[in-house]
Amino acid sequence: MFEKGLLAGKRILVTGGGSGLGAAMGRRFVELGAELIICGRRLELLEATAARLRDDLGSQISAVQCDIRDGSSVEAMMDAIWRAAPLDILVNNAAATFIAQTERLSFRAADAVLAPTLHGAMYCTLAAGRRWIEGGHQGVVLSILSTSTITGRAFTVPSAMAKSAVLAMTKSLAVEWGPKGIRTVAIAPGPFPTPGASGQLHPEGRDEGPASRNPLGRVGEHGELADLASFLISDRAGYINGEMVVQDGGMHLRSSGAEDLLHWSDAQWEKQRAARSKG
Numbered sequence: 001m002f003e004k005g006l007l008a009g010k011r012i013l014v015t016g017g018g019s020g021l022g023a024a025m026g027r028r029f030v031e032l033g034a035e036l037i038i039c040g041r042r043l044e045l046l047e048a049t050a051a052r053l054r055d056d057l058g059s060q061i062s063a064v065q066c067d068i069r070d071g072s073s074v075e076a077m078m079d080a081i082w083r084a085a086p087l088d089i090l091v092n093n094a095a096a097t098f099i100a101q102t103e104r105l106s107f108r109a110a111d112a113v114l115a116p117t118l119h120g121a122m123y124c125t126l127a128a129g130r131r132w133i134e135g136g137h138q139g140v141v142l143s144i145l146s147t148s149t150i151t152g153r154a155f156t157v158p159s160a161m162a163k164s165a166v167l168a169m170t171k172s173l174a175v176e177w178g179p180k181g182i183r184t185v186a187i188a189p190g191p192f193p194t195p196g197a198s199g200q201l202h203p204e205g206r207d208e209g210p211a212s213r214n215p216l217g218r219v220g221e222h223g224e225l226a227d228l229a230s231f232l233i234s235d236r237a238g239y240i241n242g243e244m245v246v247q248d249g250g251m252h253l254r255s256s257g258a259e260d261l262l263h264w265s266d267a268q269w270e271k272q273r274a275a276r277s278k279g
Contacts, residue, residue, distance in 0.1 A: 001227055006143050011087050011133065015068055016094030016116075018045040020194035021062060021225055025091060028226035029233075030059045039066040039077060040094065068120030078127040086088030086135060089233045090128045092121040092143040092166065097159035098276060099261060101269055110158045118162035121170060122130075125184075129177060135162055136179035140233045144169055147248055151256035167244055174242025183241045185232045190248020191257075192220040199232045210257065216249035 012029050016022040017038025026036050030053055039059070040046050046063035053061045081087055100109065118241040125141050132139040146153070148160035149167045170184045177184065191210035200260040211218050228247055232238055246252065 002032055002158075002230060002234075004033065004226070006032040006230060006236070010034045010089055011037065011081075011085060011089065011232070012089040013039065013087050013124075014093055015080065015120065016040050017091075018042060018049045018063070018189045021192060021222060022091075022093040022274035023049050025093065025226045025229045026061075027057075027132035028223070028230050029051060029063065030057050032234075034089075035060050037062045037080075037081060039063060039064045039068070041065065041067050041125070042246055055139050057089075068124055069115040069121045074120075074123040074127050078124075078131060079174075082167040083130055085132065086137045087128055087139065088137075089140045090124055090140065091229065091233070092124060092141065095143055095144070095159070095162075096122055097156050097202065099258075099272065101155065102157045104273070114162050117159060118165050125169065125173070129173070129182060132182055133177070135178050139175070141170070141182070141184045142229060142233050143184075143186045144229075145169075145244060146184045147188045147246060148170075148256070149188060149189060149244065150206075150246070151252050153256050155259040155261045157256065158236035169241045170244065170278075178241050183238070184216045185237070185242070186244040187225065187228060187251075188244050188246045188248065189225055190214070190220055190251045192225055194224060210251065213255050213257070214249045214251045216248065217256060220247065220249065 007029055010154060012034045014022050014026045017026045018040045022038065026038055038046055038050060043063065044063040046065065050061040052061040053064065053171050064077050064080065067073045096113050121143060128139060128141065143166050145167055146159065146163045149164045150155065153160045167186060172185045173184045225247060228245065230244065
């Protein structure tokens with residue numbers, strides 16, 4: 001689909017790059033010639049993913065343990081990355097979410113979503129952007145958002161709030177940082193099932209699944225998202241700035257994705273809370 005060297009010479013950091021969509025994007029970036037850095041909280045997972053990519057693709061991949069919820073940890077990570085060479089691209093992928101009745105959320109539960117999804121993305125963007133501007137270096141920030149930024153989404157309110165805030169950051173910085181050679185773009189994926197997200201968002205007892213509500217009758221494939229991300233961060237997309245591209249098969253035009261939960265019983269919600277507390 002793309003020129004083999006589309007991302008050659010690009011140093012890319014993917015937050016939450018050890019699994020799921022982050023790992024899928026990282027693999028595609030490396031296939032297209034990029035030098036990849038992945039970060040997350042679980043070093044063992046990151047190193048396993050990096051080793052697998054090195055074995056498969058024979059490219060330079062680094063794994064960095066970092067809790068992006070902590071600004072000082074983000075600064076230390078960026079200092080370490082920049083000691084080798086500046087980043088060219090930041091992909092804000094790490095996030096957290098789960099379904100819950102909003103009035104039953106504790107402050108701690110809300111913060112568990114807001115901290116990585118909003119604060120972590122903001123910390124990483126500020127840390128990379130500051131260094132790019134100080135060094136006169138061009139850069140790209142790609143944030144993985146959600147169609148809840150368009151429709152809202154019941155029962156995942158902290159996530160919808162956080163993703164909407166990151167979209168506001170994307171649009172705002174496109175104007176502020178665009179003249180400095182920094183582009184900010186975003187993707188709003190529909191359902192692209194991963195083990196982690198599926199367990200939190202589609203527990204036993206939900207409806208027949210997102211494919212049945214999608215106009216195309218299916219969910220997304222990880223390679224489709226990875227290809228879109230590769231284009232948006234490449235120089236071929238150099239005139240796209242401040243925009244969010246929706247990739248959901250048209251699902252948000254039919255449903256916000258949460259209406260089935262309006263019919264859940266108290267017993268179903270209690271079962272979900274118990275399962276989450278065990279996890």
